[in-house]
Amino acid sequence: MGDGEQRPGLTPRSVDPEQGPVDIGQCRALRVTCLSEVGWWDDQVVLEAVGRAGGLERAEQWTTPWDSGNAAGCCHLIEVEGLDGSLRRILLDAAWNPAFLEWRLQATGVAALLEQGQVDLLYLSHEHMDHFWGLEAVLRHAPELTMMVPSTLSLKALKFIFGGGFAQAGANNRVAHHGQLLKMPPGPVHLLWPGCASVTFDLPIILGVRGEQSLYFNVQDKGIVCVTGCCHQGVTALLDFARQHLAGGQDLHGLYGGLHLAPFGQLSPQAEEAIFNLEQYGLKKLAVNHCTGLKAVELMRELAYPVEGGRASQGSQSPLYLGNGDTAVF
Numbered sequence: 001m002g003d004g005e006q007r008p009g010l011t012p013r014s015v016d017p018e019q020g021p022v023d024i025g026q027c028r029a030l031r032v033t034c035l036s037e038v039g040w041w042d043d044q045v046v047l048e049a050v051g052r053a054g055g056l057e058r059a060e061q062w063t064t065p066w067d068s069g070n071a072a073g074c075c076h077l078i079e080v081e082g083l084d085g086s087l088r089r090i091l092l093d094a095a096w097n098p099a100f101l102e103w104r105l106q107a108t109g110v111a112a113l114l115e116q117g118q119v120d121l122l123y124l125s126h127e128h129m130d131h132f133w134g135l136e137a138v139l140r141h142a143p144e145l146t147m148m149v150p151s152t153l154s155l156k157a158l159k160f161i162f163g164g165g166f167a168q169a170g171a172n173n174r175v176a177h178h179g180q181l182l183k184m185p186p187g188p189v190h191l192l193w194p195g196c197a198s199v200t201f202d203l204p205i206i207l208g209v210r211g212e213q214s215l216y217f218n219v220q221d222k223g224i225v226c227v228t229g230c231c232h233q234g235v236t237a238l239l240d241f242a243r244q245h246l247a248g249g250q251d252l253h254g255l256y257g258g259l260h261l262a263p264f265g266q267l268s269p270q271a272e273e274a275i276f277n278l279e280q281y282g283l284k285k286l287a288v289n290h291c292t293g294l295k296a297v298e299l300m301r302e303l304a305y306p307v308e309g310g311r312a313s314q315g316s317q318s319p320l321y322l323g324n325g326d327t328a329v330f
Contacts, residue, residue, distance in 0.1 A: 009146055009180045010120070010121060010146050010148070010180065010182065010192060012148075012182065012184070012190040012191060012192055012198070013190070013191045014188035014189070014190050014191070015188055015189045015190075015191060016187070016188055017188070017189050017244075017245035017246075021245060021246060021247040021248075021249065022189040022191075022197070022245060022246055022247060023247040023248075024189065024191055024194075024195060024196065024197040024216060024217075024218050024246060024247070025191070025193075025194030025195045025196075025218065026083060026194060026195045026218050026219070026220045027080050027081060027082055027083065027193075027194060027195030027196060027217055027218065027219055027220065028081045028082060028083050028085075028219070028220050029080075029081040029219065029220075029329070029330070030078070030079070030080055030081075030217050030219050030225055030254075030329070030330040031078075031079040031081075031327060031328070031329050031330070032076055032077070032078050032079075032092075032227065032256050032287065032327065032328045032330075033076065033077045033079075033108060033325075033326070033327045034076050034289060034310075034316075034322055034323060034324055034325065034326050034327070034328075035075040035076060035077060035095075035101075035104040035105065035108050035110060035324065035325075036072060036073060036074055036075050036095055036100070036101070036104050036314075036315065036324050037074055037076075037258070037289035037290040037316060037321075037322075037323055037324060038072040038073070038074075038290075038315045038316060038317075038323075038324065039072060039073060039074055039096065039130035039131075039290060039291065040070045040071055040072055040073075040096070040130060041070050041072060042070055043264050043265060045067050045070045046066075046070065047264065049064055049065065049066055049067065050064065050207075052064075052065075053065075056206045056207070057206065059206075059207055059208070060207060060208035061127075061128065061129050061169065061207040061208060061209065062154075062156045062166050062168075062169050062171065062208070063166070063168050063169060064168075064169055064207070065168055065169065065170070066129065066169055066170050068097065068170045071096040071097035071100065071129075071130070071133075071170075072095065072096060072097055072100050072130070072315065073093075073094070073095025073096030073097055073100060073101060073129075073130045073131065073133070073134045074093045074095060074096075074130055074131050074229065074230075074258065074290050075091065075092065075093050075094060075095045075101060075104060075105075075134070076091075076092040076093065076256075076257070077089060077090075077091060077092075077108065077110055077113075077119075078090040078091075078092055078123075078215070078227065080193065080195065080196055080217065082193065082194060082195070083194065083195075083220065088120050088121075088193055088196070089113065089118060089119045089120055089121075090119075090120060090121045090122075090123050090215070091110070091114075091119055091121070091122045091123065091138065091145075092123050092125065092215075092227065092229060092257075093123070093124060093125055093131040093132070093229050094122065094124065094131065094132055094133075094134045094135040094137070094138050095130065095131070095133075095134030095137070096129050096130040096131075096132070096133045096134050097133075097134055098133075098134045098135075098136045098137040099137075100134065101134035101137040101138070102137045102140075104314075104324070105137060105138070105141070107314070107325070108325065111141050114138065114141035114142040114145065115141050115142065117142070119142065119145060120146065121145070121146050121147070121148055121192075122138060122145050122146070122147045122148070123147075123148050123198070123213075123215065124147065124148065124149045124150070124153075124213075125212055125213055125214065125228065125229025125230060126150060126205065126209060126211060126212040126213070126229060126230060126232065127150075127153055127154060127157045127209045127210075127211075128205070128207065128209055128230065129169070129171065129207075131229050131230070132157070132160070133160075133171045133173075135160070135161065135173050135175075135177075136172070136173045136174055136175050139173070139175040139176070139177055140175050142179075143175055143176070143177060143178045143179065144178050144179035145177075145179050146179050146180040146181075146182065147161070147177060147179060147180070147181050147182065148182040148184060148198065148213075149161075149181065149182070149183055149184070149213075150183070150184060150186075150200045150211040150212065150213045151183040151184055151185040151186070151200065151211070152186070152200065152202055152210040152211025153183070153211070154208075154209070154210070160173050161173070161176075161177045161181065162176050162177060163175065163176030163177075184198055184200050184213055185200060186200040186201065186202035186211065187200075189216075189245065189246070195217055195218045195219070195220075196215065196216075196217055197215070197216045197217075197246070198213055198214070198215055198216075199213065199214055199216065199241060200212075200213040201213070201214070201232075201233035201237065201238075201241075203232065203233055205232045212228075212229065212230060212231070212232045212233055214226060214227065214228040214229070214231070214233070214238055215227040215228075216242055216246060217330070218246070218248055219253060219254075219330050222251075222253040222254075222284070222330065223248060223251030223252060223253035223254075223284075224242050224246060224248060224249055224251060224252050224253055224254075225253050225254040225255070225256065225330045226238050226239060226242060226252070226254070226255050226256070227255075227256045227257055228255075228256070228257035228258065228259070229257060229258060229290075230257075230258045230259075230260050230290065230291050231257065231258060231259045231260050231291075232260055234260075234274065235255075235259045235261070235274055235278070236274055236277060239252060239255075239278075239281050243281075252281045252282060252283055253283065253284050253285065253330060254283060254284060254285040254286070254287070254328075254330045255283055255285070255286050255287070255288065256287045256288070256328055256330075257287075257288065257289070257290065258288070258289060258290030258291040258292055259274075259288055259291065259292040259296065260291045260292070261274060261275065261291070261292050261293055261295075261296035262291075262292070262293025262294070262295040262296045263291035263293055264293075265293065265294075265295060266295060267293070267295045267296060267299065271296060272299065275296060275299050275300060275303070276303070278300070278305065279303065279305075283305070283306065284306055285306055285308060285328070285330060286300065286305055286306055286307045286308065287307075287308040287322045287328035288300075288307065288308075288321060288322070289310075289316070289321045289322050289323060292321065294317075294318055294320065294321070297318075297320050297321045298320065301320060307320070307321065308321070308322045308326075308328055309321065309322065310322040310323040310324075310326040311323065311325065311326060313325055
């Protein structure tokens with residue numbers, strides 16, 4: 001495939017999980033590299049902006065004046081090796097600050113992969129600014145990249161994808177998306193490639209956002225790996241869906257991403273309960289970061305859960321979890 005030539009479009013197959021466990025097939029291996037798990041630099045700056053806008057339940061992200069100097073954002077490269085030796089690449093989320101994301105794309109070699117057409121899909125987990133508003137940096141390298149979003153996205157989010165700006169919030173996308181845009185509805189299991197599926201969870205989320213989609217992989221000889229952006233649906237719902245609706249769901253192997261347990265530092269009683277509840281799933285590898293929160297990771301380690309550590313480099317703050325520039329292999 002030559003430079004700049006995009007890979008063929010994607011045609012997901014949607015299966016009703018209520019008809020019985022869904023067989024998503026198998027892949028040989030799964031590798032996830034964290035370009036960035038740092039949503040923003042200072043929690044207090046974000047909380048003050050939210051407070052001025054009416055609080056977490058009333059504030060609307062597209063009209064809230066954010067401090068652009070505090071913005072970083074989340075982005076991860078997922079590499080899936082098929083049983084036939086094929087290699088698929090998914091870019092999970094697009095960060096917040098385009099300049100920050102451009103740095104991370106260059107530092108990890110993903111910018112070159114985008115320009116060479118070696119990334120199959122930009123997968124937007126949900127609409128929150130720290131996963132989305134850096135989109136321009138991705139599209140600058142690959143404006144025709146296939147993009148998959150939850151069907152619950154707002155009209156403002158769709159406007160942003162096609163080259164919109166929201167001056168009050170400091171959100172701007174000056175490179176319109178010209179590729180295939182797949183809007184994935186809640187309900188079915190969406191089969192992408194053998195061993196890879198997507199599920200959209202329909203729920204209201206803070207800052208006026210609705211819905212989040214997550215990925216499930218079935219790795220040969222290991223089991224199911226769940227990959228999430230923020231897991232606003234809750235880690236229990238994420239894992240229970242696999243158990244109840246995916247063939248082989250009793251063999252949960254791994255978990256990657258943000259779990260929204262202590263996003264602003266402190267653990268609630270409900271979050272603590274969710275962490276204690278993780279033991280029942282028998283996970284072999286936890287590569288968690290971002291809104292999981294350091295307090296949550298510390299409790300997981302106290303409970304002897306198999307949490308992957310990192311180098312605490314390139315913007316990440318602790319070696320207790322997998323951070324910027326680190327890779328998890330499942």
